[in-house]
Amino acid sequence: METRRIEEASLNAWPALEQILFDGWILRFSQGYTKRANSINPLYPSLDLDIEGKIDACERLYACHELPAIFRLTPFASPPGLDRVLERRGYRLIDLTLVLYLDLTHWERQPVHSAELQEEELDGWLDIFCRFRGSPPNAHQTHRAILQAIPSGRVLHSLLVEGRVVACGLGVLEGDYFGLFDLITDPQSRRQGHGTQLVSNMLAWARSKGARHAYLQVMITNAPARRLYTKFGFQEAYRYWYRVPGTGGQG
Numbered sequence: 001m002e003t004r005r006i007e008e009a010s011l012n013a014w015p016a017l018e019q020i021l022f023d024g025w026i027l028r029f030s031q032g033y034t035k036r037a038n039s040i041n042p043l044y045p046s047l048d049l050d051i052e053g054k055i056d057a058c059e060r061l062y063a064c065h066e067l068p069a070i071f072r073l074t075p076f077a078s079p080p081g082l083d084r085v086l087e088r089r090g091y092r093l094i095d096l097t098l099v100l101y102l103d104l105t106h107w108e109r110q111p112v113h114s115a116e117l118q119e120e121e122l123d124g125w126l127d128i129f130c131r132f133r134g135s136p137p138n139a140h141q142t143h144r145a146i147l148q149a150i151p152s153g154r155v156l157h158s159l160l161v162e163g164r165v166v167a168c169g170l171g172v173l174e175g176d177y178f179g180l181f182d183l184i185t186d187p188q189s190r191r192q193g194h195g196t197q198l199v200s201n202m203l204a205w206a207r208s209k210g211a212r213h214a215y216l217q218v219m220i221t222n223a224p225a226r227r228l229y230t231k232f233g234f235q236e237a238y239r240y241w242y243r244v245p246g247t248g249g250q251g
Contacts, residue, residue, distance in 0.1 A: 003238050004076055006099060006177065006215045011041065013172035013179045015149045017142070020061070023049050024078055027058060029065050033142035035095070035242055039072040046078055051085055059245075071243040083243065091243035095219060098226070100234035102214040104178070104207050107233060109200060116160040117201040120168070122147060125156035128168045132184045155205070159198045161189075167198040171206060178206035180216040195228055203232070 016028030016037045024044035030037035040058050055069075062069040071091065073083055087093070120128065126144055130137045147154065153173035158165045166189040170182040180202060185194050203214055215237065218225045 003099075006101060006213070006237055007043065007074060007076060009152075009172075009174045009177040010099070010179055010215065010217065011043075012152055012174055013150060013181065015146060015151065017145055017149065022057070023047055023054060025054070025058070027061060029062075029067065030146060031142045032067055033146065035070050035072065035244075037146060038067055039070040039242065041072050041074075042077040042079075042082055043074070044076075044078060051079060051082065055085070055089065068245050070245075072240055073243060074240040075238050086243040091245055094242050094244055096221075096239060096241045097217050097219050098239055099237045100216050100218060100229055101237040102203070102232060102234045103212070104203065104214050105212050107203065107207070107214075109204050114161075115166075115194070115197045115201065117198075117205060118158050118160055118165075120156045120158050122156065125158065125168060125170075128158055128165055129182060129184060132168065132186050134187070153209075157198070157202055157205070159194060159201065161194065161197075166192075166194045169198055169202055171202050173206060173209055173211055176210055176212040178203075178211035178214045180214065183216075196231070199228070199232060 011026070014036050016030045018029040020027040024042065024046040026041040026043055028037055028039055028041065032038055059069040071086055077083065122144065126140060126147070127137060130140055147170070150172055155171045155173070157169050157171060159167040165186070167183070167185040169180060169184070172179045172181065180199065183195065183198065185198070206214060216229065216234065218229065
């Protein structure tokens with residue numbers, strides 16, 4: 001397992017609509033839809049530019065986009081003391097998230113109840129996702145644009161039980177790395193094992209397409225999801241968190 005490779009694949013799997021490379025930092029802009037796509041990602045070593053000046057420059061750029069300067073910090077963040085600098089400047093730590101990894105070459109699919117995995121077109125899948133989220137499709141136009149912009153092998157799956165869609169998810173296959181995103185179950189059909197069936201079927205699909213590694217992201221506070229992924233053998237690869245100038249932010 002190469003953790004930096006997982007990080008790169010996950011950034012590619014959820015692309016920003018606009019992006020700037022700035023001295024080892026990746027600045028992402030997507031009209032404010034999700035923090036992942038609207039954050040500063042210090043991923044590579046810098047040229048030792050003044051750290052305070054770099055932060056000032058980022059704040060100005062995000063202000064020009066009418067967005068807060070949100071930093072997404074991983075163990076790869078450079079320089080290593082950036083988190084402390086941001087804390088000193090009043091940035092708050094929020095949304096500690098686990099990146100989980102599964103070696104698909106040793107994964108054994110467990111028997112599941114009868115269910116059908118179906119590939120959906122973008123608009124149909126987004127309608128299902130919005131219905132399960134309880135939000136109108138017109139609130140997800142940026143979400144739609146991000147899904148369209150995914151450069152790797154995007155697959156939009158739904159899970160059918162007795163002909164009815166009960167769950168859906170996004171999978172992104174880049175080389176032999178498979179990422180799971182946007183997993184959601186119909187609120188009327190929860191606690192019936194449909195999430196387990198969805199993940200199992202999507203992992204089996206990915207392995208049939210040559211995937212050897214699977215990864216996903218889950219907030220540390222989401223205990224039910226963590227229990228589900230542990231059943232499959234997912235283990236923590238690394239963590240990331242956000243530093244925000246205020247209390248706002250999404251996803």
